[in-house]
Amino acid sequence: MLPFLIVGGVGLAVLLISLIVGDIFDHFEIGDGAISGTALGIAAVVFGASGVLTYTSGLDTVWAYVLAAVLAVVAYLIAVVFVKRLTKSSDGEPTSAVGLGGVTRSTVTPAGGEVSLDGPHEVERRLAYADDTIAEGVRIRVVEHSGTRVKVVAD
Template identity: 75%
Template sequence: MLTPFLIIGGIGLLILIISLVVGDIFDHFEIGDGAISGTALGVAATVFGAAGVLTAGADLDIVWAYVLAAVLAVAAYVVALLLVKRLTASSDGELQSAVGLTGISRSDISVAGGEVSLDGPHEIERRLAFSDQPIPEGVRIRVIEHTGTRVKVEPA
């Protein structure tokens, strides 16, 4: 009876952790102009699982457990999506393209991700990066694409 809630909640937690560590997993897809966020999906699935377990544990009919869990998951998704958008907009200030900037890889970079430091006037932190080809740590790189908070790089 609780198994679906535990599975969905566990998957949500996994998506949330991946999105927080690697970066938003849906940044590569141009879906709905940012309407889908891996972080928000992870939050929603985790809330669904937790709300379902708590509601089912309160001896309510299982239908109500699914209904209440779904309503809370949708509300959590909307709140998380708005929060992620607001934080991204406030932390980045004016969005400036990093295309053409050079820098150095601070970790191994692959299609899955990595980190770079860029040589730009507004670049004081490391950025999440990805590349079509593997790039080892310590290699000079050039930004060829800027997607959200991540950059696509190639060896310079």
């Protein structure tokens, strides 16, 4: 029973790391995302839990390993499908903020500042910069969008 507990514990650690820090296998281009830390963690937890349950129910040790391995493979495949589906749905094409109007929420300088934009998908403040200093509370317009930052000019 100890191997099931060890594999399950390691799987739980991998799963927690993948959920908190991010998928640890994203940095390796293996099989176009076929290896997922989250899916491996789920598979190892299922292997450990199902192995312990089948072992304690009185089945032979060989059958406990076989059943645990089959359930772990099934859990891994299901998890990979769900992880791929979730990453595709969350990685939508970002909308451009160029042309949107808004208001400065702090003084915006070439070094930075904050603005609130009037777009339909804009619910938070954005980091902004400008060629010239723009005071707080001034209406602005976005002329460039780079990542999460926007370049603004006074309206």
